[in-house]
Amino acid sequence: MMRHPQVWMGLLLWSVFSQAQAAWTVNMAPGATEISHAVFDLHMTIFWICVVIGVIVFGAMFWSMIVHRRSTGQIAARFHESTTVEILWTVVPLLILVAMAVPATATLIKMYDASEPDVDIQVTGYQWKWHYKYLGQDVEFFSNLATPAEQIHNKSAKGEHYLLEVDQPLVLPIGAKVRFLVTSADVIHSWWVPAFAVKRDAIPGFVNEAWTRVDKPGLYRGQCAELCGKDHGFMPIVVDVKTQADYDTWLGERKAEALKLKELTSKEWTLEELVARGDKVYHTTCVACHQAEGQGLPPMFPALKGSKIATGPKEGHLNLVFHGKPGTAMAAFGKQLSEVDLAAVITYERNAWGNNKGDMVTPKDVLALKQAESK
Numbered sequence: 001m002m003r004h005p006q007v008w009m010g011l012l013l014w015s016v017f018s019q020a021q022a023a024w025t026v027n028m029a030p031g032a033t034e035i036s037h038a039v040f041d042l043h044m045t046i047f048w049i050c051v052v053i054g055v056i057v058f059g060a061m062f063w064s065m066i067v068h069r070r071s072t073g074q075i076a077a078r079f080h081e082s083t084t085v086e087i088l089w090t091v092v093p094l095l096i097l098v099a100m101a102v103p104a105t106a107t108l109i110k111m112y113d114a115s116e117p118d119v120d121i122q123v124t125g126y127q128w129k130w131h132y133k134y135l136g137q138d139v140e141f142f143s144n145l146a147t148p149a150e151q152i153h154n155k156s157a158k159g160e161h162y163l164l165e166v167d168q169p170l171v172l173p174i175g176a177k178v179r180f181l182v183t184s185a186d187v188i189h190s191w192w193v194p195a196f197a198v199k200r201d202a203i204p205g206f207v208n209e210a211w212t213r214v215d216k217p218g219l220y221r222g223q224c225a226e227l228c229g230k231d232h233g234f235m236p237i238v239v240d241v242k243t244q245a246d247y248d249t250w251l252g253e254r255k256a257e258a259l260k261l262k263e264l265t266s267k268e269w270t271l272e273e274l275v276a277r278g279d280k281v282y283h284t285t286c287v288a289c290h291q292a293e294g295q296g297l298p299p300m301f302p303a304l305k306g307s308k309i310a311t312g313p314k315e316g317h318l319n320l321v322f323h324g325k326p327g328t329a330m331a332a333f334g335k336q337l338s339e340v341d342l343a344a345v346i347t348y349e350r351n352a353w354g355n356n357k358g359d360m361v362t363p364k365d366v367l368a369l370k371q372a373e374s375k
Helices: 005-020 034-067 083-111 244-265 271-285 314-323 339-351 363-374
Strands: 119-126 129-134 139-143 170-173 178-184 189-193 198-202 208-212 218-224 236-242
Touching: 034 083, 119 170, 119 189, 119 198, 139 244, 170 244, 178 189, 178 198, 189 236, 198 208, 236 244, 244 339, 244 363, 271 339, 314 339, 314 363, 339 363
Parallel strands: 119 178, 170 236
Antiparallel strands: 119 129, 129 139, 178 208, 189 198, 189 218, 218 236
16 A cells, blocks of 8 residues: 555656756856856866865764764763854864855945946846847847747747747957846836856946956857746847957947938838738737737737728827837837838738728938937
């Protein structure tokens, strides 16, 4: 008869599910930067100090229990108020704490020294994406989750980097000191890349500094480490570290794209062109809340299909998307999207899912609204 069914059930479940576990280790990773290596070394130093303390304390405890057990006829000594013992258990822990504090302080000083950077990047958290702005370079873009919706809804197999893929990664040059200026446009987020030993809270109205210098090119992944809303798990970070030559090439291409995007604002767009571009923008930016067929997730995220907004006056539709709706989950996209992408996604919403308004909002309309707002 099985006397402890809970134990046997636990062993059975472990044997079944242990085969599906991801690869794991019992220690933290050394990382890919000077600071991450310093943090790892500090971690190992403190670990071995704790090991030595544990061996001494538990060794003395077990030795005392075995050698001085009552069965051998030992009689407990009677003493109290030992000045020597009191001095020892005060001085020894103090020396141990000092031995820990010296390397810890040195590491913290390095971590917070963001002076004299080679590259400055403003990192802004949005629900639920990251915005990167290369200060002084006229280059900025949003980085959105790129994991296919089919994987998220279990309609296809999960990829190797499930929920850790983005459409546009942050790009850094190898060997350069990069300073991050981290803030938020809505709620509290946290920008975290474990391989860099960088984790900074993004708080509305505040700017927190961090820095890194990566010595090895490659892709490094992280994610938002602060519970920031319903799609918190869909807010990954991907950093692509390139050689200086490849970084310069990429930066030049981004500057050319930014210039081209400005030129597109003055272009005469057709309805078909805006709808086609808006389809891509919608399925990158809006689909998580309003769903692929515009059915929404009422009551928090209302449907766009047949809605009064998407089928009403286009001026009201533009104002809502541009300014958002205070007190609701509807964010303001006036600063998040370009004039072209704003016009395209609004035009798409007005002509998709049977709305078929047949009208369009042009980039010039969005630009006119922006200019009116700035006066």
